[in-house]
Amino acid sequence: MARSSLTREEVLAAAAGLVRQHGPPALTMRRLAAELGTAVTSIYWHVGNRESLLDALVERTVQEMGTLRPAGRTPVTRIVSVARGLRRELRARPHLIAMVHERGLTERMFLPAQQALAHEVHDAGLRGSRAADAVRAVQFHTVGFLLVERNRERSPVQSPAEGDLWSTSTAGGDPALARALARPADQERLFVTSVRALVDGLLVVGGPPGVTAE
Amino acid sequence: MARSSLTREEVLAAAAGLVRQHGPPALTMRRLAAELGTAVTSIYWHVGNRESLLDALVERTVQEMGTLRPAGRTPVTRIVSVARGLRRELRARPHLIAMVHERGLTERMFLPAQQALAHEVHDAGLRGSRAADAVRAVQFHTVGFLLVERNRERSPVQSPAEGDLWSTSTAGGDPALARALARPADQERLFVTSVRALVDGLLVVGGPPGVTAE
DNA sequence: ACCTGAACACCGTTCAAGT
DNA sequence: ACCTGAACACCGTTCAAGT
Numbered sequence: 242m243a244r245s246s247l248t249r250e251e252v253l254a255a256a257a258g259l260v261r262q263h264g265p266p267a268l269t270m271r272r273l274a275a276e277l278g279t280a281v282t283s284i285y286w287h288v289g290n291r292e293s294l295l296d297a298l299v300e301r302t303v304q305e306m307g308t309l310r311p312a313g314r315t316p317v318t319r320i321v322s323v324a325r326g327l328r329r330e331l332r333a334r335p336h337l338i339a340m341v342h343e344r345g346l347t348e349r350m351f352l353p354a355q356q357a358l359a360h361e362v363h364d365a366g367l368r369g370s371r372a373a374d375a376v377r378a379v380q381f382h383t384v385g386f387l388l389v390e391r392n393r394e395r396s397p398v399q400s401p402a403e404g405d406l407w408s409t410s411t412a413g414g415d416p417a418l419a420r421a422l423a424r425p426a427d428q429e430r431l432f433v434t435s436v437r438a439l440v441d442g443l444l445v446v447g448g449p450p451g452v453t454a455e
Numbered sequence: 456m457a458r459s460s461l462t463r464e465e466v467l468a469a470a471a472g473l474v475r476q477h478g479p480p481a482l483t484m485r486r487l488a489a490e491l492g493t494a495v496t497s498i499y500w501h502v503g504n505r506e507s508l509l510d511a512l513v514e515r516t517v518q519e520m521g522t523l524r525p526a527g528r529t530p531v532t533r534i535v536s537v538a539r540g541l542r543r544e545l546r547a548r549p550h551l552i553a554m555v556h557e558r559g560l561t562e563r564m565f566l567p568a569q570q571a572l573a574h575e576v577h578d579a580g581l582r583g584s585r586a587a588d589a590v591r592a593v594q595f596h597t598v599g600f601l602l603v604e605r606n607r608e609r610s611p612v613q614s615p616a617e618g619d620l621w622s623t624s625t626a627g628g629d630p631a632l633a634r635a636l637a638r639p640a641d642q643e644r645l646f647v648t649s650v651r652a653l654v655d656g657l658l659v660v661g662g663p664p665g666v667t668a669e
Numbered sequence: 670a671c672c673t674g675a676a677c678a679c680c681g682t683t684c685a686a687g688t
Numbered sequence: 689a690c691c692t693g694a695a696c697a698c699c700g701t702t703c704a705a706g707t
Contacts, residue, residue, distance in 0.1 A: 246671080270700060280673050282702085287671090291700065342602070345609050359636065363629050373635030378649035385599015388556070395559050415577050421587030422573065435592035438656030445655065460690080484681060494692050496683085501690090505681065 247279055249287045256298055260336050268295075295344060302337050303350050306330045309357050316365035317440050320358060324383045324436045327354045331387055338387055351380050365444050375443040382439055390428050461493055463501045470512055474550050482509075509558060516551050517564050520544045523571050530579030531654050534572060538597045538650045541568045545601055552601055565594050579658055589657040596653055604642050 255276050259268045270291055274281040288294040309326040311319040331338050331350075341350045358376045367375050469490050473482045484505055488495040502508040523540040525533040545552050545564075555564045572590045581589050 269698085271698085281700090282674080283672055285701075342606055345606050347603055347606050355636075359629075359632060363632060368629060369631030370635040372629065372632040373640075374645060374648050376632075376636065377640055377645055378652060381600050381603050381645070381649065382596050382653070384603050385601075386595050387599075388602045389561055389595050389598050392556055392559050392561050415573075415582055415586065417583030418573060418577060418586045418590075421584040422569075422590065426587075426591055431588060431591055431595070434588050435595065435653065435657075438592060438659075439596070439649065439653040440656070441659065442652030442654070442656035443649075445652075483679090485679085495681090496693080497691055499682075 247277065247283055247287060251277065252284055252287050252294070253297055253301060256294060257301070260298070260340075265336055265340055295340065299337070299341055299344055299346055300349075302334060303341070303346075306334075306350075306353065309354050311357055311361055316361060316444060317437060320361045320365070320379060320440050321433065321436050323354055323357045323361065324379055325433065327351070327383055328387060328432060335391070338391055342388060347384050351384060354383075355380060367444070375440075378439060378443060379436065382436060386432055386435070390432075393428075461491065461497055461501060465491065466498055466501050466508070467511055467515060470508060471515070474512070474554075479550055479554055509554065513551070513555055513558055513560055514563075516548060517555070517560075520548075520564075520567065523568050525571055525575055530575055530658065531651060534575045534579070534593060534654050535647065535650050537568055537571045537575065538593055539647065541565070541597055542601060542646060549605070552605055556602060561598050565598060568597075569594060581658070589654075592653060592657060593650065596650060600646055600649070604646075607642075 252273070256268055256273055259273060259276060270281050270284055274284055277284070284294075288297060307330065309323050309330075312322040313319045338350075341347055355376060358379055359372070362372045362375045466487070470482055470487055473487060473490060484495050484498055488498055491498070498508075502511060521544065523537050523544075526536040527533045552564075555561055569590060572593055573586070576586045576589045
């Protein structure tokens, strides 16, 4: 079946569709060609190869992500809101984060949020390298949390499972702690709690004990 | 070349060697067979298939990792020392973390550290679900940090690079912050700083503002 | 400028056949 | 119980040839 004219846009759209519906592993050049009704080699003319096709796909999705607007009155709440916003955006694109991670583009993905964070951290009174540390700490925590979270969702059953381990109460004689660790975590609440604690720690006047401010 | 007797141990050892020397992508069934001087199909008899071969490999490497001993006087330093210890162990096995992540076994990998953390958090005075939150927050932060860090090391050049972006001083009018963000981060220092800030925030009496303790 | 089929060098896995 | 080669159904990519 001959096509009138295949465009790069069509290729990218079809590729995005495959990823959305069947996940990244479903995106093979041959399957994509079948989807488009063209020869496999036509795709190469338009997008180079699989590597750059994925690059383009990731870049496009990252640009789709809206700008992050801080909300709230205090510096802590505003910073936490940026982190939550980023988490929301990424969770809305479940395959993106793994693809971005595999392609080493987490920095790229985080840039919009980084700018917002830099502004907020400055408003909170941090300057210079301490401000940069704070920005990066929140960035690493957020992206890292998302990676672990995604991982956990993909394969929820572990061996030995957390539950098995903690039911035998090795939690320093705290049965409530053992029970809590045996239960699955409420990710959203844990995220907010941990980001808030992190930001609290970062914004302490004079810095955390033992760390010299610049 | 006929072999006297191929064992499961030999297969695992050769597989580990391939991963160590040439990275996980080099571990193909055919290459492994060539390395061992056997037919590809012999491997299947001993380890099932590629999936379970990787499982066994990960499990073995995780068990190799030593137990983590907390060091230091205060709860904060002891908790930070566990996180640092885990980071050190994992960085000594550069391919492990990616493999573990891909296989959804990050929980498994973190179990030894989790027990140590539970003990320390209890000693620091946290109880029940707040203690569980603290354990998990440190766990997520550490593993997440490592994932992002590995990712960054694998592909250090980003587009647009952090440097390019921040050289144009959009950092809320803080040139020192802009410069600091343009420079590459000192990962070890950033890790210690962020973990310490996080633990500080988690251990605050009464919990962080706005969060109700159980 | 754009599309094509054939071909190359890989994969993981199955299966019937050997000893 | 253990090993083998042949075969199947996939990959990404290149290349000469078409229009």
